[in-house]
Amino acid sequence: MTVLTIQGLRSGYGRIEVLHDVAVSIERGQIVTLIGANGAGKTTFLKTISGLIRATAGTIEFEGKSIECLPPHKIVGLGLSLVPEGRAVLKRMTVMDNLRMGAFTRSDPDIARDIDAVFDRFPVLAERWNQLAGTLSGGEQQMLAIGRALVARPSLLLLDEPSLGLAPKFVTRIFQTLRDLKSEGKTILLVEQNARQALQVADSAYVLERGKIVLSGSGESLLNTPEVQETYLGQRAARSHGIRIPTFQVDGIA
Amino acid sequence: MIYQQLINGLMLGASYALIAIGYTLIFGVLKLLYFAHGEVFMVGAFVGLYLVILGGANIYVALLGAMIACAMLGVIAVYVSVRPVAKNRPLAPLISTIGLTIVLQNLAVYIFGGQQVGFPETVKQELYNFGPITVSSVQIFILAIATTLMVVLWLFIEHTKMGRAIRATAENHETAALLGVNVNRVVLITFMIGSGIAGVAGVLDGIKNSGISPFIGLGAAVKGLIVMLLGGLGNVPGAMVAGLLLGMIEILSAAYIGTTERDFFSFMILILILLYRPTGLFGTRMTEER
Ligand SMILES: Nc1ncnc2c1ncn2[C@@H]1O[C@H](COP(=O)(O)OP(=O)(O)O)[C@@H](O)[C@H]1O
């Protein structure tokens, strides 16, 4: 069953269009990844889905409902949670309050149990439950951000570069968490620059270049696609075979 | 003598704190210096007065009425002077709330007249002696109301779902929205709470000074601003403590240095904070990034 269907999506900032006619669909229980270089429009894509940026054209259908005109707080309420880029934890609030905020859309009696489940998943958060989130390390903040999103019980979890800037042991930990979540039946849209690991966990994948989807397929098939290997996996083997390596344009860097 | 002055300072400081709480709450969620807040205080005083004079209300009803009226005024302020104004021009809402200040003050002069109006005795005046200290029933009443309000507000902000949403919104609108918070609604509620508390402060001020005029808003606004800066922008407990502190400093300086220098000391403190501790005594609650 399809959880999210996006068609003909255009979006951007003011008169600058960043996403040009993007189409993506996500099946229940899958990890779908969107890879792309810095400035390709990945964050813009996730912000448009979450309602922070209004799409200028196209449709976003989440579990059969059109959400492209809804404000962000309504979209969260429908069960679509975004873990934003750069670990947007509430730094001046405690770990516990961050998790409680995760349950803001809920009013059922099981919230405490779900918070305990986050503590089981990330025991380091349990140790620091009463600390301000700003005092946590980068990796711990990322765990908190993910845990907080899970407390909302989303039926689709969007993650914006969760491994960015983390120490290798935390990167491994985050990807392990994604595998765990998949085995628990969660549906995930993962945006990454860390293409290799993202493609390894993904059921299906899209490559975004300058606001356009240029490739898509199963995670494994993209891992074995020469263009992807050259541009995103840093494999220079192609050169010795005399294949021209396309120069890669990094947008957004002056 | 010194204890007597400290008690008096606490009294004065309690009303400063109540005004500053609104400033700092609103600054917290909107990063907006909400200029009309002093006038809301003034309107609160008049609503209380008229409920007592015309409605024959007792003081609790007057306080509650002023609180509700000012909370509604807060809603109106959002709709007329905050929402219609461009968000990407930080000075615009400041100017539009200055405009609201002028409108409210002139309206008050038009309706209530420009002169000082006496506030009838609503709390029975009695004096209690505790050793060398004399405390009046009015003082006890004001202190009790102010303290109760502050404790309730603190519990609300720290321990309720809406309180957490206000803190989250103050930290980052986008993050709060992504957690399901209707940010516009939280801003509205914050204005209602801050304005309601200012309304109560206005009535308490009327009781204390036994007279009010349409021009008491400016003085209240200035003191509230100083207290907000002293306590740290957006820092609610900071505003509470700083309010009491400023009240005591003023009373002590008036008692031991001279009454005419009272405001002089407040402004000196303002200048010193701005120069040496722009984050206030207790640190600001502003977001560092973005
Ligand atoms: N707030 C903004 N205003 C204008 N342009 C922006 C804004 N944020 C990002 N952009 C531009 O949009 C493009 C895509 O950015 P982004 O979606 O952040 O890319 P990615 O997440 O893939 O690195 C870039 O060219 C960037 O400069």
Ligand SMILES: [Mg+2]
């Ligand atoms: Mg990005």
